[in-house]
Amino acid sequence: MSNEKLIGIMGGVGPYAGLDLVRKIFDQTKAITDQEHLPVALLSLPDQIPDRTAFLLGQTNTNPADAICDVLMKLEQLGATVAGIPCNTAHCAPIFEAVREQLEQAHCTIRLLHMIEEVALFIAQTYPSLNNFGVLSTTGTYRTRLYPSILGQHGYNVVEPNDATQLRTHATIYHPDYGIKAQSNPVSQIAQQELIEVVKELKKNGAEAIIAGCTEIALAIPSATIADLPVIDPTLVLARALIREFRPDKLRNHNPEQPSL
C-alpha cells in the first residue's frame, strides 16, 4: 500500500472548509460501495498555518506559503499526485506564487491546482452567456484583486463592492461573535442575513451570478441561488477538478440543480 496514489488536501484553512472539500469530492464521485470511493488524505494543521488575510494586509510578515509548502510535501510523501487548497485567500499571488516557487525548488512533483483558474474554466463551460460576477470574499482577497485579475484574463467582469460593503462581507467571516470562523455549525443568522444584503447590492450593480469567493461562505450559503442569482461554489469546482485530474472516469455529471451548488 505504501505507494498508492491519492488526492491530497491542504486543510486547516479553515478546518471546516477542508472537510467541505473532501465531502464534495465524495459527493461528486461515482461510487456505491466504500471501496469504489477515491483515496484522499486530508492534513488539517491549522495551528501551523498563519492567517492568510493578516499577511496580505501587512499585519504580519510571516508568509503562510512556508507552512503550506511543508504540508504539501508531506502529502506528496503520502502518495498525493494532485492537491488542492480549499482557501481562496491562499491563492492570492503573494502567497500562491511563493508556494509554487518553493515546491519547484524542492523538486516536489505534486500537481497543485489553482482554484480560481478552475472557477474561470467552470464559468466558461457552465454559464457561457454571463459576463458580470459578484464575489463574496475576505478583505485580503478583495485588496489583492485575485478574482478581477484572473477572471479579467478570461474576459469576465467583476462587479466590485464598495469599501463599506466589503467590510460587511469580511465581518461575516471573521467577526468573533457571529462570523463563520467562530460559529460554523450552524452558521449564525446574522452572518446569513448580512450575506443576503450584500448580494442584493451587488445584483443592483449588475452582477448576474455570485461567486462564493471564500470557502467559509460556501458553507454559509450552500443554496444554488441567492437573491435569485446563481451561486458558484469554488470548493465544489475544486472538488470536481481534483477528480478530473485523478480519475476522470469517476467524475459524476455536473448537476446545477443540486443543493450543494
Add this chain to the structure above:
Amino acid sequence: MSNEKLIGIMGGVGPYAGLDLVRKIFDQTKAITDQEHLPVALLSLPDQIPDRTAFLLGQTNTNPADAICDVLMKLEQLGATVAGIPCNTAHCAPIFEAVREQLEQAHCTIRLLHMIEEVALFIAQTYPSLNNFGVLSTTGTYRTRLYPSILGQHGYNVVEPNDATQLRTHATIYHPDYGIKAQSNPVSQIAQQELIEVVKELKKNGAEAIIAGCTEIALAIPSATIADLPVIDPTLVLARALIREFRPDKLRNHNPEQPSL
C-alpha cells in the same frame, strides 16, 4: 513542523463516517479562530480496506486488520499520537484484536482508542439510571455480539432485535438502492423510515435508549431522540475521547441538547 503531534483518523470505513468523525472533533473543540483548532490527519483509503462485514460473515478470508494497520502506521509516521477508527464493525474482536496485535509487533506506539469501550464509559457518565440499550448495527457487528459483550462487562443489557429486524437494519446501510453507503447525502427516505420502525420495535421490547451502532447510521439520524428515546452517537463519543486524550483543556462541555447527539 515535521514532528508536530496530531490526532490520526483511520478513515474510509466508510468515507462519510471518517468525515463525520473529523467534523465532530472540530465541533467539540474550544476554538474561535482557525489556529485554535487541533491538528488532525484523515487518511481515507477505502479501496485498500476490505469490507469488514464480509470478513466477519465468512464471505472472504481477508482480514481488514492488515490494511487498517498499514494506515495506522502511516498516521504514526505523520505524527499521530492517538487514533480512532470510525467504524463499529472494525471493533469486533476478530478484526480489532488482530489490529492491536500487529501494532504491538510493529512497535507502533500510537494510542488506538476502542470506540465501544468509550461508549460504555459515556453511558456510565451521562445516563447513570439507564440499563437497557437498543443497538442499530450491521449484521457483522450483530453476529459477533460486540455491544452485548462489552456493555455486558459494564453491567448493561442490550435489547436484541430478532433476525428479521436485524435484516431490515442491515439493509438501511448496505442496500444498493436506498442504503446509506449508496446514498449518503442526503440519506434516502426509505432508510430513515426503516430505522424509525426498527427503533419502535426495540422500544416495545424494553430499550430505554438507542445506540447508533454503525457510523453510517449516525449520519442518517443525527437527531438527539428517535421515537422519544435518546440516541447515543458513538462517533461523537469517539470524537470527544480523542480530544480528551490529546488536549483535554480543549474539550467543550458536553451538551446533550445539541442536535448532533
